[in-house]
Amino acid sequence: MDRAEDREPLVEIDGLQKLFDQSQGVVDTILGRDPQPVRAVDGVSLDIYQGDIVGIAGESGCGKTTLGKMLVKLHDPTEGSIRFDGEDITDMTREAEREFRKRVQMIFQDPFESLNPRMTVYDTVAEPLKINDMIESYDERRDRVTEVLEDVGLGPAEVYLDAFPDELSGGERQRVAIARALVVDPDFIVCDEPVSMLDVSIRAGVLNLMKELQSEYDLTYLFISHDLSLIRYMCDRAGIMYLGNMVEQGPTDDIIDDPKHPYTEALFDAVPDVELGEERRRANATGEVPSPRNPPSGCRYHPRCAHIIPPDDWTGSQDAFRRAYQFKLKVRRGDISPESVDSGDIETAEALVEHGLTLDVPEEYRTETEVATGGHRVDLSAVDLPTDTRRVLTEAAEAVLAGDADRAVSTLDDALTTSCAERQPEPQPSGTREVACHRYDDGGADGLDGSGAGLSAAPAED
Numbered sequence: 001m002d003r004a005e006d007r008e009p010l011v012e013i014d015g016l017q018k019l020f021d022q023s024q025g026v027v028d029t030i031l032g033r034d035p036q037p038v039r040a041v042d043g044v045s046l047d048i049y050q051g052d053i054v055g056i057a058g059e060s061g062c063g064k065t066t067l068g069k070m071l072v073k074l075h076d077p078t079e080g081s082i083r084f085d086g087e088d089i090t091d092m093t094r095e096a097e098r099e100f101r102k103r104v105q106m107i108f109q110d111p112f113e114s115l116n117p118r119m120t121v122y123d124t125v126a127e128p129l130k131i132n133d134m135i136e137s138y139d140e141r142r143d144r145v146t147e148v149l150e151d152v153g154l155g156p157a158e159v160y161l162d163a164f165p166d167e168l169s170g171g172e173r174q175r176v177a178i179a180r181a182l183v184v185d186p187d188f189i190v191c192d193e194p195v196s197m198l199d200v201s202i203r204a205g206v207l208n209l210m211k212e213l214q215s216e217y218d219l220t221y222l223f224i225s226h227d228l229s230l231i232r233y234m235c236d237r238a239g240i241m242y243l244g245n246m247v248e249q250g251p252t253d254d255i256i257d258d259p260k261h262p263y264t265e266a267l268f269d270a271v272p273d274v275e276l277g278e279e280r281r282r283a284n285a286t287g288e289v290p291s292p293r294n295p296p297s298g299c300r301y302h303p304r305c306a307h308i309i310p311p312d313d314w315t316g317s318q319d320a321f322r323r324a325y326q327f328k329l330k331v332r333r334g335d336i337s338p339e340s341v342d343s344g345d346i347e348t349a350e351a352l353v354e355h356g357l358t359l360d361v362p363e364e365y366r367t368e369t370e371v372a373t374g375g376h377r378v379d380l381s382a383v384d385l386p387t388d389t390r391r392v393l394t395e396a397a398e399a400v401l402a403g404d405a406d407r408a409v410s411t412l413d414d415a416l417t418t419s420c421a422e423r424q425p426e427p428q429p430s431g432t433r434e435v436a437c438h439r440y441d442d443g444g445a446d447g448l449d450g451s452g453a454g455l456s457a458a459p460a461e462d
């Protein structure tokens, strides 16, 4: 395959945003708050080249399906643009839109839902031909449907033409859905988790079929999947999404073998070894994915990030900054309060600091004391914390113990700052890919081992 950069992109996505539900809910009205839309996709840019298979990966709710639906015009973007073969799809004439709807198709996750139970296989597959006024004569239409059914492995087609979906297996239904997408001879197909509802034993067969069809029909695919082994198997290029943002994109093998964004690293670490065929560690990330209604400021991943960047004048270790910052987040969320500390052995500010500096991460990333105490406390001597920060944390802990949460929060807010929370990172080129992480600003990044403050370290190379 040519280098993607030498070819024309078939799909150009620029600054794409989709906000849902901008109306004011009851809670917002009562509290007098501005409505908070769900920021499902928020500033995604991506080029998809003719003949490529591009994968979009990320945890549930990160905006993959919403992105896919915008690409086939099932959703209109709130902001940003999508160009297909050079033409802006948000601003098309009726005629251009008809042509677009032939050239671009989508295959959905659930073949049980996506097929009309009252339509035969013939009617299902022939319908797009009728809708698009493509083949007038019944005999020619039937020939075309027969041909496509056989192309998707449903042969002899006569066996299937008059069958209803409930007479077919899951794999056969998904093949009918694929035939329905192919019958109009499209150029680009968005496949949203196309095999995740199928029995594991037949997934490979359907994926291999889709690969064969790609060359036969000269297709470009966008695969949406949370299954990273599928992305690895199918896709030349991949984009990793987190909370509506594209955090990293580039050649799939490069991303998997040497993830650059801390979220990508955590995502791939979380995959069982057998799936990616290499020794993987558990994800070094704290906490849960926040709500897309109220995403964190700056880099959306920063509250969970193992590589959060300390300020320039930080004199402790990066691990100590991460712990101190987690302490601040816990105080802000009210997770550290006299009531929450119910074990009975925390009576002093110092004990509360030792408790608050713990990290909610797998055991291999914890200190000895954390492991020994089941994550209840760290030994302060094992955390390379600057003296003035230790003083600030103790002051905040005293405020917490005195029941003055506001004072605790303001003490920490002024003292523990990070560029990661201040502004959203722009995607930066780094070797063969783009990474939206402040560690790659100005072409620089620290090593991925979590050591060092990281702003002025060596450039990232692939």
Ligand SMILES: Nc1ncnc2c1ncn2[C@@H]1O[C@H](COP(=O)(O)OP(=O)(O)OP(=O)(O)O)[C@@H](O)[C@H]1O
Residues within 6 Å of the ligand: 020, 021, 038, 039, 040, 058, 059, 060, 061, 062, 063, 064, 065, 066, 067, 226, 292
């Ligand atoms: N029609 C809608 N109205 C309101 N919110 C929506 C709508 N569709 C999606 N969302 C929200 O937008 C966010 C992104 O959803 P989306 O389905 O695109 O994510 P996803 O990555 O595809 O997740 P999954 O793998 O679970 O399908 C979620 O918070 C979801 O609840």
